[in-house]
Amino acid sequence: MSTLTHEAVTTAELAPATYEPLLDTVEMAVLAPGTEPTWTLSELPDGLRMLHIDAGGAPVEIRLSLPLGDATGYWHPKAGWTRTLVADWAGRSTVSLVDGFATGCLYDHSGATMLTFAATDPVPEVRLRFGVSEENDTYVVHFELPAAPDPHRILFVPRRPSVASALGALRDWFAAETRAMPVPESARxxxxxxxxxxxxxxxxxxxxxxxxxxxxxxxxxxxxxxxxxxxxxxxxxxxxxxxxxxxxxxxxxxxxxxxxxxxxxxxxxxxxxLLLGPEADCYDRWASCAPVAATVPGAHVLDPRRxxxxxxxxxxxxxxxxxxxxxxxxxxxxDEAMVYAGDGGDDIxxxxxxxxxxxxxxxxxxxxxxxxxxxxxxxxxxxxxxxxxxxxxxxxxxxxxxxxxxxxxxxxxxxxxxxxxxxxxxxxxxxxxxxxxxxxxxxxxxxxxxxxxxxxxxxxxxxxxxxxxxxxxxPQLLDGTVRPGRPDNLYTVVRAEAGGVSVLAVHGERAVRVRPAEFRETVLVNASDVDRLVLDVEGAAAYTEIAVHACDGRMIERSRTTLRPGLQSLSVPRMGLALVRSIG
CATH class of the missing domain: 3.20.20.70 (Aldolase class I)
Known part of the structure; x- marks a missing residue:
């Protein structure tokens, strides 16, 4: 089965399928060759949903569709710079263990998510097709899962206020299910x-x-x-x-x-x-195990299935x-091992x-x-x-x-x-x-x-x-709660919070919401092209000590002031930072 490689230009031209309500506004159709697949959707303790599809060991194609609404962007691990919406005749991705991951997140202009999903098995190769269906005013995601002895499982996250919070829920699930390699202090x-x-x-x-x-x-x-x-x-x-x-x-x-x-x-x-070049002394010995050229210049790829x-x-x-x-x-x-994918041999x-x-x-x-x-x-x-x-x-x-x-x-x-x-x-x-x-x-x-x-x-x-x-x-930057904003905005204001400290990196000229009374320290990093930050102070007023540093660490100014609710301009040199500490 390979309906995703059908010559149809758009998904509307594919063979019709029967859709059923799945979650929020998402509908789903499941196709499998030679069988009538059955599916169930269960709720997990953390609010996620787990879709089980029993296709008798056959490969399946899953088609998801939802009204376009106020959709603004679609994030997936191989998105690169294409973070806004594409037409379904353009959205294509093939993922595997060493080349991305079968997951995606559609979100609206407020940043809230409309669809967040992930295949629970990150190993097999999966083909995806996604984008705006021009004929139907919908957003669609189609993906094929290969044959497997056990039922196929897909995680879904109900609507969340941000992409980071939705993907964080997926991350927590995988962290609980995965025996990650230990991370020594030196790795950090x-x-x-x-x-x-x-x-x-x-x-x-x-x-x-x-x-x-x-x-x-x-x-x-x-x-x-x-x-x-x-x-x-x-x-x-x-x-x-x-x-x-x-x-x-x-x-x-x-x-x-x-x-x-x-x-x-x-x-x-x-x-x-896995690379083997013809100039290597060992080339003659291993050339028979590297029959396919790499995508990088000059080398072949050793076949890891041997x-x-x-x-x-x-x-x-x-x-x-x-x-x-x-x-x-x-x-x-x-990832060069994927040159052997699809040749009829074992799964890479x-x-x-x-x-x-x-x-x-x-x-x-x-x-x-x-x-x-x-x-x-x-x-x-x-x-x-x-x-x-x-x-x-x-x-x-x-x-x-x-x-x-x-x-x-x-x-x-x-x-x-x-x-x-x-x-x-x-x-x-x-x-x-x-x-x-x-x-x-x-x-x-x-x-x-x-x-x-x-x-x-x-x-x-x-x-x-x-x-x-x-x-x-x-502790804040690597281990804290990070809120980077919408992916299509390229994370121009990134917040990281932990232990009473809030770090905000600002990468453009804009008003930045801050709540200095709620933190013992607020670190403001000015990565814009102007020598100031405009703060939109929310919550209670805060009496603060502010230390401003130039980009090379030199102290520019130290002062004490009350930051009151509303807009305030703070002089901070470009590529410098301000340390705002609450006192009293």
């Missing part, structure tokens, strides 16, 4: 990455110099990215496969790792264990950690689940408090048993993309620590440019990737200041 510390700072031109002395400086400004982990390995040059991947240190760059690799660790940093290294490939990947990774004393690995390009997601479970177990036997970094698009609920650092996809120099992508990940992060893409900025730019990159990563664990010894003094001070503030506010 700022990271120094070599990637944008050096690309592949790394060597022991240069990395050790950056490690000393990174420790000084507040980092706790170093990631040695691509370029450390033999044949690790050129921006393609034709040399991947051997995973041996380049002796010209690292003549004593194990000693180098030990020196960085003694400087105070945990040490991780990049690896793409037992010998899985054993090879595990042995390679374990040997690196054991031989050189790594604290963990940055595992890249797992099921195979990768087996591989990654064995890999984690073998690595944990070598290293306590193991660190494993995964990155978008493989950061969904099905991957958290296999990694504890969930990184944003590459967005060099793009603070807005880092903000959006890290918050997108955190909305459904049921384990692990969400990390930014490494921060890149020009040493010749104004110091505000450096601060803007740091603010863009504020609601995640920041990764830094600039040559620290080439930064001007004010950039270093900005970096030190913002990492110190981030560490102080980590």
């Amino acid at each position: 510390l700022p990271v120094y990455s070599t990637w944008y700072a050096f690309n592949q031109q790394v060597d022991a002395a240069s990395v050790e110099r950056q490690a000393e400086l990174a420790t000084d400004v507040g980092c706790g982990v170093l990631i040695l990215d691509d370029g450390w390995q033999h044949l690790g040059s050129g921006r393609g991947y034709a040399g991947c496969g051997d995973w041996k240190p380049d002796p010209a760059k690292f003549p004593d690799f194990t000693g180098h790792v030990d020196r960085v660790r003694r400087a105070g940093l945990r040490y991780m290294a990049w690896i793409a264990p 037992p010998e490939v899985r054993a090879h990947v595990i042995d390679t990774c374990v040997s690196l950690v054991r031989d050189h004393g790594f604290d963990g690995l940055k595992i890249d390009f797992l 997601g099921q195979t990768l689940t087996l591989l990654l479970a064995e890999l984690r177990s073998a690595l944990e036997a070598e290293r306590s408090e193991l660190l494993l970094e995964l990155r978008q698009p493989y950061v969904g609920p099905g991957m958290v048993p296999f990694g504890n650092m969930l990184r944003s996809f590459d967005c060099p120099g793009d603070a807005a993309a880092n903000r959006v992508r890290t918050i997108d990940t955190s909305l459904l992060a049921v384990g692990g620590a969400v990390h930014s893409d490494p921060l890149l900025w020009s040493a010749a730019a104004p110091v505000e440019a450096a601060a803007r990159q740091l603010i863009g990563a504020l609601h995640s664990v920041p990764q830094i990737s600039v040559r620290l010894d080439r930064l001007p003094h004010d950039h270093v001070e900005a970096l030190r200041f913002w990492l110190a503030q981030w560490r102080r506010l980590r």
Whole structure:
């Protein structure tokens, strides 16, 4: 069955189906080949609904439809920058364990949700079709679930006031059902990455110099990215496969790792264990196990469904950690395994689940408090048993993309620590440019990737200041209640609250609602392009002490004032912040 690949341009042209009321204003039809599927909808203790579909083990297509109403946007893990409504002839997505997740959230102009759903099994490949049905003035979501021995299960969240609250309910359910990988303290510390700072031109002395400086400004982990390995040059991947240190760059690799660790940093290294390039010494041995080219240039992909490939990947990774004393690995390009999807062989997601479970177990036997970094698009609920650092996809120099992508990940992060893409900025730019990159990563664990010894003094001070503030506010930023607003607004006002402290990051010129009397401290981050914040004070008046800092941490002003209900302008330099503490 593959009705989603029907030649019909719109969903209105598909074969008719019988719809029944499901939840709120949502109607549903279920189709299965050769059987009459039955379904039930039950209420869970936390208010969620669980849909059970019994199709006798057959694959099913689920069609959801609801009146268009005041619908404004549709969020899903692979939305990218397409967060407003699309027509149903344009909305397509294929997801799997290592490429997104079968979930979505339709919301209206107030931000309230109209439809929120998720497949409970994040492993199999699922095809989705979604968008506005122009013929019917409805919003539709169709998705196919593959054959399964047990009834299919879909979670639904009744109408909630915001996307974050609806997805938070899904996140809580998956967290209770998932045995996430433990998250050591080091996974929640700022990271120094070599990637944008050096690309592949790394060597022991240069990395050790950056490690000393990174420790000084507040980092706790170093990631040695691509370029450390033999044949690790050129921006393609034709040399991947051997995973041996380049002796010209690292003549004593194990000693180098030990020196960085003694400087105070945990040490991780990049690896793409499924890539095999024709220049690698081992290519002839493994070429028969990598018949399909990767989507990245220069390499083929080892087929993880082969037992010998899985054993090879595990042995390679374990040997690196054991031989050189790594604290963990940055595992890249797992999504490349999907080049084998649909070829009639075993399910790729099921195979990768087996591989990654064995890999984690073998690595944990070598290293306590193991660190494993995964990155978008493989950061969904099905991957958290296999990694504890969930990184944003590459967005060099793009603070807005880092903000959006890290918050997108955190909305459904049921384990692990969400990390930014490494921060890149020009040493010749104004110091505000450096601060803007740091603010863009504020609601995640920041990764830094600039040559620290080439930064001007004010950039270093900005970096030190913002990492110190981030560490102080980590309970709010990583563990608090985060309200980022509508996804189509790109999270321009992000609130994070916990322990009597409210942190507001403001990324545009607008009036910002605050309730200073309800918090012992309100932290206002001005990421706009003007030197002020307009506050819309709500609730009771508050007598406050306000400390205003420039983007490099310099104290600009300290004053005491009563913030009364209504609009008030507060002078805060762009990329600076104000600490508002209630007194009396």
